[in-house]
Amino acid sequence: MASSPSVRRAFDLALVKRLQLELAEERAFQALVDLAGDRLRELLSADLVGIALLEPDRQLLSAPYLVEHGQRSSPAPWAPMGLGAQVLRTGKAARFGTPAGARPTGEGPQPRSILCAPVLSGMEAIGFIAVASMPAGAFRPHDLRLVQAIAASLGVALHKGRLAGDAREYRQGSGQRDAELDLITGIQQGLDANLGLGAIVELVGAKLAEVFDADGVAVAWFDEETMQVRPVYVCESGVRMPAIAPFTAQPTEANARMLRERAPVLVNRVDPGKQGAVPGTRLPRSYLRTPVLAGERVIGLISIDNFERADAFGDTDVRLLRVVAGAMGVAVQTARLRDENDRLQEMVRRRSAELALVSKIQRAMATEPDIEGITRVAGDSLWEGLGVPLLHIWWWNQDQDQDQIRLAYWNFGGEYGNPGMAYPVSDMGPCAPMVLVDQKSFVASNWAEHEALGLTCMPGTVRSRTIASAPIVGVQRVLGLVIAEDDEREYAIDASALRTLEIVGALLGGALESARLRDQGSRGTSLPSSPATAL
Numbered sequence: 001m002a003s004s005p006s007v008r009r010a011f012d013l014a015l016v017k018r019l020q021l022e023l024a025e026e027r028a029f030q031a032l033v034d035l036a037g038d039r040l041r042e043l044l045s046a047d048l049v050g051i052a053l054l055e056p057d058r059q060l061l062s063a064p065y066l067v068e069h070g071q072r073s074s075p076a077p078w079a080p081m082g083l084g085a086q087v088l089r090t091g092k093a094a095r096f097g098t099p100a101g102a103r104p105t106g107e108g109p110q111p112r113s114i115l116c117a118p119v120l121s122g123m124e125a126i127g128f129i130a131v132a133s134m135p136a137g138a139f140r141p142h143d144l145r146l147v148q149a150i151a152a153s154l155g156v157a158l159h160k161g162r163l164a165g166d167a168r169e170y171r172q173g174s175g176q177r178d179a180e181l182d183l184i185t186g187i188q189q190g191l192d193a194n195l196g197l198g199a200i201v202e203l204v205g206a207k208l209a210e211v212f213d214a215d216g217v218a219v220a221w222f223d224e225e226t227m228q229v230r231p232v233y234v235c236e237s238g239v240r241m242p243a244i245a246p247f248t249a250q251p252t253e254a255n256a257r258m259l260r261e262r263a264p265v266l267v268n269r270v271d272p273g274k275q276g277a278v279p280g281t282r283l284p285r286s287y288l289r290t291p292v293l294a295g296e297r298v299i300g301l302i303s304i305d306n307f308e309r310a311d312a313f314g315d316t317d318v319r320l321l322r323v324v325a326g327a328m329g330v331a332v333q334t335a336r337l338r339d340e341n342d343r344l345q346e347m348v349r350r351r352s353a354e355l356a357l358v359s360k361i362q363r364a365m366a367t368e369p370d371i372e373g374i375t376r377v378a379g380d381s382l383w384e385g386l387g388v389p390l391l392h393i394w395w396w397n398q399d400q401d402q403d404q405i406r407l408a409y410w411n412f413g414g415e416y417g418n419p420g421m422a423y424p425v426s427d428m429g430p431c432a433p434m435v436l437v438d439q440k441s442f443v444a445s446n447w448a449e450h451e452a453l454g455l456t457c458m459p460g461t462v463r464s465r466t467i468a469s470a471p472i473v474g475v476q477r478v479l480g481l482v483i484a485e486d487d488e489r490e491y492a493i494d495a496s497a498l499r500t501l502e503i504v505g506a507l508l509g510g511a512l513e514s515a516r517l518r519d520q521g522s523r524g525t526s527l528p529s530s531p532a533t534a535l
Contacts (some may be wrong), residue, residue: 017341017345018039022035029064029158030064032154032157032158033051033053033064033065033154034065036051036065036129036150036151036153036154037049037050037051037065037067039150040129040131040147040150041067043146043150044131044139044143044146044147045133046131046132046133046138047068047069047111047132047133047134048066048067048068048069048111048130048131048132048133049065049066049067049129049130049131050063050065050066050067050068050129050130050131051063051064051065051066051119051127051128051129051130051154052084052127052128052129052130053119053126053127054080054088054126054127055077059079060077060078060079061077061078061079061080061084061127062077063075083096083114083116083130084116084128084130087116087117087118087125087128088118088125088127088128089125091118091120091125091295091296092118093115093116093117093118093144093147093148093151094114094115094116094117095114095115095116095139095141095144096113096114096116109134111132111133111134112133112134112135112136112138113132113133113134113135113136113137113138113139114130114131114132115130115131115132115139115143115144115147116128116129116130116131116147117129117144117147117148117150117151117152118151118155119151119154119155119158120151120152120155120159120295120296121155121158121159122159122293122295122326122329122330123262123293123295123296123297124296125296126155126158128151129147129150129151129154131143131147149337149340149341152333152337153337156330156333156334156337159326159330160330196335197332197335197336198232200328200331200332200335201219201232201233202233204219204233204302204324204328205217205218205219205233205235207324208302208304208321208324209235209238211320212304212317213306213312214304214305214306214312214313215236215237215284215305215306215307215308216234216235216236216237216281216282216284216303216304216305216306216307217233217234217235217302217303217304217305218231218233218234218235218281218301218302218303218305219231219232219233219234219300219301219302220232220233220300220301220303221299221300222249222291222292222298222299222300222301224259224297224298226248227248227249228246228247228248228249229246229247229248229249229301230246231243231244231246231278234281236281236282236305236307237307241280241281242280244278244279244280244281245279245280247278247279250275250276252274252275254267254289255289258289258290258291259291259298262291262293262298263290263291263322264288264289264290264291264318264321264322264325265288265289265290266288266313266317266318267286267287267288267289268286268310268311268312268313269285269286269310269311270283270284270285270286270287270310282307283307284305284306284307285306285307285308285309285310285312286305286306286309286310286311286312286313287303287304287305287306287313288303288304288313288317288318288321289301289302289303289304290302290318290321290322290325291325292325292328292329292332293325293326293329294329294332294333294336295333299329299332300328300329300332302321302324302325302328304317304321350496351496353385354496354499354500354503357381357382357385357500358500358503358504358507360381360385361377361378361381361382361504361507362507364377364378364381365377365378365507365508365511371512372408372419374508374511374512375393375408375409375508375512376409378393378409378482378504378507378508378511379391379392379393379409379411380411381504382482382484382500382501382504383411385500386484386493386497386500386501388466388484388485388486388492388493389412389413389485389486389487389488390411390412390413390464390483390484390485390486390487391409391411391482391483391484391485392407392409392410392411392417392482392483393407393408393409393472393480393481393482393483393508394406394407394408394423394480394481394482394483395408395472395479395480396425396436396478396479396480396481398436398477398478402425403424403425403426404422404423404424404425405422405423405425405428405432405436405480405481406419406420406421406422406423407419407420407421407422407423408480427456428456430453430454431453431454431455431469432481435469435470435471435478435481436471436478436480436481437478439471439473439478440471441468441469441470441471441498441501441502442468442469443466443467443468443493443495443498444466444467444468445465445466445490445491445492445493446465446466446490446491447465450463450467455467462487463487464485464486464487465486465487465488465489465490465492466485466486466489466490466491466492466493467483467484467485467486467493468483468484468485468493468497468498468501469481469482469483469484469501470482470498470501470502470504470505471505472505472506472508472509472512473505473506473509474509474510474512474513475513478509479509479512479513481505482501482504482505482508484497484501
């Protein structure tokens with residue numbers, strides 16, 4: 001039963017991923033909207049699913065998709081109000097347990113649970129998706145993230161359609177060279193190819209260097225809060241430049257206008273007295289620069305430079321670069337959404353594997369009659385499930401000798417050690433008391449972390465690159481510890497694996513206490529209070 005939410009999340013993510021692929025296909029406007037709405041109805045059990053978009057004058061909203069209690073309807077346009085107006089104004093999703101006027105409603109009971117997420121096209125909120133149910137508390141936080149993901153995917157698809165319209169208009173109105181049209185087509189094809197962030201930058205930089213009559217092309221990531229510019233692609237006179245260190249953007253009038261208007265700036269006559277060159281580059285005589293937008297944020301910059309001529313660029317170049325920057329922004333948003341979905345899917349996969357391992361150990365423990373068998377089952381399962389070369393389990397009898405721990409299980413590369421060896425706790429460094437006394441787990445993933453924790457190497461063993469440990473906890477006491485090590489790899493044990501050690505440590509402690517009580521009852525004698533003594 002514990003894995004049901006994970007299975008549900010995996011199913012939801014699969015539907016979102018399928019929707020993103022479907023929205024990436026070329027479709028008419030209404031087909032895109034219907035697809036997003038229908039998929040939402042598959043994912044969430046709701047009384048109302050609606051998609052509202054601003055009219056061209058941005059004064060009224062219309063609902064190209066609205067299904068309420070299973071009935072499709074088309075209400076008259078209305079002015080933004082309540083929750084809908086808030087989401088449009090802030091560009092942020094919201095989750096409420098009471099109604100907030102996302103759209104005009106008639107008489108009768110009102111929904112008490114509402115999810116609302118903005119649909120963004122470039123930097124503008126052009127509408128929102130609303131999902132509502134009559135009962136209060138009908139939705140989970142995970143449901144809001146799903147609505148946000150679908151709203152973001154719809155926004156990207158609609159923005160992409162607008163870019164395609166811009167490209168068609170550009171073709172018809174300007175009569176530019178075939179190479180310029182190939183630039184737009186190439187960028188859009190790259191977007192459709194689901195490229196990673198690095199590949200997107202390389203594609204944009206290479207295409208711009210081919211097409212523009214320019215001596216320099218630069219693409220950089222940008223943090224507007226700190227004004228930090230991080231160049232990732234710099235080409236001058238056809239030569240790819242080595243890495244350029246991040247720098248702070250100069251407070252020029254052109255940069256201020258670009259950020260304020262979120263639009264390209266053209267400087268056809270650079271004044272060397274007012275502007276200096278970026279370290280590692282030359283100062284151009286004229287340049288064209290544009291922001292790359294993801295929603296309302298400036299996330300990057302594209303610069304086209306000419307080092308030989310003033311007045312090197314015109315309005316046509318401005319329009320072309322604007323289209324390219326828009327396509328790049330959409331591609332970056334798509335790549336980040338894909339990366340986030342991949343991260344969530346990997347998280348679900350790891351969690352499912354963790355639950356399966358714990359369940360396997362629980363089942364095996366139930367069939368083992370004694371302490372030795374329980375320890376062997378837990379050790380073997382952990383060693384195989386975590387994929388580490390070395391796993392060992394130790395008992396600690398704090399009632400008899402707090403400075404001695406006794407080996408109960410040792411598996412190094414599939415070869416077992418002999419249990420029973422005693423080892424001083426004080427020789428294991430400060431981490432053993434931390435686990436045994438303070439009941440704190442730890443993981444050290446490299447030499448620096450080993451030094452910080454004061455880890456020492458046990459006699460006759462090789463120093464591991466990664467080591468993690470968790471306590472074995474019984475009834476109001478610590479019975480021992482379990483340790484996993486990798487002698488070849490750094491960062492071999494992640495947070496999920498450490499959590500598995502902790503869970504198995506708790507299960508092992510409970511099973512050992514139960515086994516001790518069973519033995520005590522069957523023998524009718526008083527057994528030692530610690531499994532270490534029993535061994």
